[in-house]
Amino acid sequence: MNVAETAIAPKEVIIAGLNTGDHSFEYSMTELANLVAANNMVVKEEIRQSLERPHPGTYFGKGKVAELSEIVASENLTTIVTNDELTSSQIRNIETITKATVLDRTALILDIFANRAQTREAKLQVQIAQLQYQLPRLHTSVNQRLDQQTGAGGGSFTNRGAGESQLEMDRRTIKNHIKHLQEELADITKASETQRVQREKNGLPTVALVGYTNAGKSTTMNGLVRKYGSSDEKQVFEKNMLFATLDTSVRQITLPDQKQFLLSDTVGFVSKLPHNLVKAFQSTLAEAANADLLIQVVDYADDNSDAMMATTNETLASIGVADIPMIVAFNKADMTDAKYPVREGKQLVYSARDDTSLEELITMIREEVFQNYQTVTLLIPFDKGNILNFLNEKAHILSTDYVAEGTKITVELTDESAQRFSEYRVD
Incomplete structure (x- = not known):
């Protein structure tokens, strides 16, 4: 059996969260467990503490850190995963006391993204975010882990001497490497932007699927491509796991009445998505x-759907997405007792695996993006057969x-096309 095909046993970890009065704490801990599972880990123990504010030195109270230390020793565990981002000194102090690695x-999210990245663009975006995270955290265990993730151990940092430790790598070297990666990413982004501008010149409306990771965006896209895409349009990868895909996919949809639009499937969101990661993926999110x-x-089948919607709206706002019409599509109704498809205004309860649901979604898309169509009557001379063919x-x-x-002929045309063929228009 190929090594790559061999299943690696999940690592047992402790997850630990601090409740400072946040109403979404319970949900965030459930989500943390899901993120852990997405990173091929399994929760062995779960620790919680309620405090008004984090301890400046150890994040958790000293008694709770001592409890963590006891669990690490008794359960023979090596990793503690925390529900929030910690400072360098907090990580170092907890690791010193517990003798375990703190993630x-x-x-954790950067780890997942690093494992999921497939294209050069996605890999560059993740590397930049990892290095920016690394800058203020130059202590041994964190940097050894990030060294493996970013490839630094293989010589990515050209200024490092033989045997030089990650701890000894100075800030300037990391910043120079970030600059180099950003320049390479800018070249790729420029090419992607050129492609996007060209698509806009083609005059096709663009529709972007957005939302929480694992909500069913890729399944929805595949369903629409299967029903309305051309035979050469490929299906996108879909799997029941967080962040199954990181790259934006664009497909052309052609409706039975020849109306066309471009459909894009964007990277999914999650609460507390690292700012550096959102910033790094700015170009990818440009489709939205x-x-x-x-x-x-x-x-729709998740009890935390309201929190997921809030996270999506907050993330969209953080990347400057505003004043764009939106349909809210409540997927996975087939996993509930709800009837579907059911439409109410700009909301749809549906199943991405149900053809009738997809047809209803297309109806809603049609109403939104083809408003600028008008019905006109044209008289095309016989010697203008090319226009009639078009x-x-x-x-x-x-x-x-x-x-x-x-x-x-009586035909539906966009305002632009109606103007283009106005010389053939008859009353």
Whole structure:
């Protein structure tokens, strides 16, 4: 069996959270356990503490840190995962006392993204975020872990001498490496932006699927591509796990009446998504920021769906997404007792695996992105067969009549196309 195909046993870890009165604390701890599972770990023990504010030196109270130390020793565990981002000194102090490695929530999410990244763009984005996280945390255990993630141990940092430890790597070297990666990312981003601008020039409306990770965006996209995409449009990767995909995929959708739009599937969100990671993925999220319509996909079967929607809206606001029309699509209704598809205004309860649901979603998309269409009657001379062929292929023709002067058609056109063919318009 290939080594890559061999399943690696999950690492047993302790998860630990501090409740300072946040109403979403219970949900965030459930989410932390899911993130741990997504990183091939399993929760062996769960520790919680309620304090008004974090301890400046150890985050948790000293008694709780001592309890963590006892659990580490008695259960023979090596890793503690915390529900929040910790300071360098807090990580160092907890590790000193417990003799275990501390992985805070930010480092955990960065780990997951590093493991999921497939394209060069995604890998660069994750590396930049990891190094920015690393800068204020130059103590041994964290940096050894990040050294493996960013490839530094393989010589990525050219200024390091033989045997030089990660601890000895100075801030300037890391910043120089970040600058180098950002320059490479900028080149890729420029190419992606050129492609996006070209798509806009084609005049096709753009629709972006956004939402919480694992809400069913990719399943929704695959369903729409299967029903309305061309035969050469590939399905996107989908799996029941957090952050299954990090790269934005764009597919062209053609409706039965020849109307077309571009559909994009963006990276999923999660609460407390690291700021550096959001910033690094700014170019990837540009598809959402420049869309004509957003479809926020929500896991209707999850009791925490309200919190997930709030996280999505906060993340969209943080990347400057505002004033874009939005459909809220409550997916996975087939996993509940609810009837579906059921539409109410700009909200839809549906199942991405149900054709009737997808048809209803398409109806809602149609209403939003094809508002600028008008019905016109054109008289196309017989010697302008190229125009008639174009309209037959690209537009929705409602009626055709052959008269002495040419072909008289009634057709749905965008305002722009109606203007383009205005010389052939008849009353």
